[in-house]
Amino acid sequence: MIETRGLRKSFRSRAGRETKTVDAVRGVNLDVAEGEIFGFLGPNGAGKTTTLRMLATLIEPDGGQATVAGADLRKDPAGVRRRIGYVPQGGSTWDESTAREELVLQARLYGISKADAQRRATRALDAFQLTEYADRKCKTYSGGQRRRVEIALGIIHEPKIVFLDEPTTGLDPQSRAHMWDEIRRLRTEGMTVFITTHYLDEADALCDRIAIMDHGEVVAEGTPAELKREISGEVVIVGLDAATTPHAAQLLDTEAYVTKLETADEGGLRLYVDDGAVAIPQVLRRLDHAGVELRSIELHRPSLDDVFLTKTGRSLRES
């Protein structure tokens, strides 16, 4: 659905008298498949929005190639525009207009007839549970309602791909969960969804695949599960008395599924395994068989933050 090779963009910024060139995006390669929710994860300033705006034809790349929904980004931007929807980060509705007016206008800007535009607007209002407020001015809406109008605006022409730039930033937890459901619904309707986010839990819960971006480059790409497995696998933490720990370590060290074993000073073991869900029953069986009594067992799955930390040397939360 989206394929980019070496996509680049730099900006000239002026600080005082000096002009300097900032490489916002330095050669991004992406492959996004049809019907997936693809997430762009990274701190602010990583180049996520710039990449998105290039793919949405809003800014011209300095170099590289991209095909979006079958149209060449550089040779046929108009073709790209017809097939994509774009929902910007900072909002896109006008205070004095109503949701219905905005939706009808947006549909008509895509060349849709008046009658059809009105039908689509009614349907979208219904789908996004906005019918009740449809004829009120946008300035009276809550943050969540307004965001839903904006997403409805982005898909009113039934695009193949919709780009959502930070769709849940600034929403309260409930609206956020609601928004996730809306985004999943877009996928079930056959749309490819490309979102940017700087929330780890959002990328984890929502996205089929993720690209982690930092300093204008993609530093890792894969499904959330793959990315997390790639860094260290999973960790099974076995709680044991100090007295029984050496014996248990001896028993488990030879097991094939344990890639690495660490002993804690105060007793207990950390087992690095590929798949914790498979390893736990085997650990239990082995120890039970040998008559070793264990106090607790717990599975630690690495978070995307661990992935980010490994790939960039920084924690996403602090950057």
Place this chain on the structure above:
Amino acid sequence: MKLARDTWLIFQRQAQLLLRNPVWVFVGVFQPVMYLLLFAPLLKPALNAPTQAAAYKIFVPGLLVLLAIFGGLFQGFGLIAELRAGVIERSRVTPVSRLALLLGRSLRDVVSLIAQAVIITLLALLFDLRVFIGYLLLAYLMLALIALMTSAVSYGVALKVKSEDALAPLMNTVAQPVLLLSGILLPLTFAPGWLQGVARWNPFSWAVDGTRALFGGDLGNDKVWQGLAIITVLAVAGVVWAARQFARSVR
């Protein structure tokens, strides 16, 4: 065809928003009405005009050109608000014609200007101003072209500077000398030679002269076609330049 359709869509939307809050049309007309009521009565003795009506024939055309220049130049503020709300970006991801994004807005401004001009003209009728309707319509064409140009330029500049803080002083700096050098308040026939020389380079001075000739019933005066021609060329240039700003990538 697509251009006409898209322009109509943008025009409709902008007109609808204006009509929802029509108070702005009257706010715009307030200042010229004040001039008409509180300044114009000084003119008959000052200009040595034979009658009050003769003085109005000189003053009202200038006032209308002033309205067209200022009404247009300050439209950019609305566009900056739209930029900030993301409305422009939302339009720019659609296949809508870039020229239509500009024309729809500028034509809305032209229509609201003509509405204001009609209000002023009707008021002036109360002061015994009499103009042949055909000449009046031609004068309105001149005003429409001026407003088209100034509003287009204002939108183009707004897209470039993107901030009200920069737009306001910029527009004032441009408007002030243009205003004084066009003989709007008093005809430049009273000006010393050097001032007249400078004013010859101000296109709006030609527009004011042409409009005055029309109000004076002097269709054959060269100033009429010269003024119209100069303003038409500038309006086309302004629209082309501003439309390119709409088409260009905005960061």
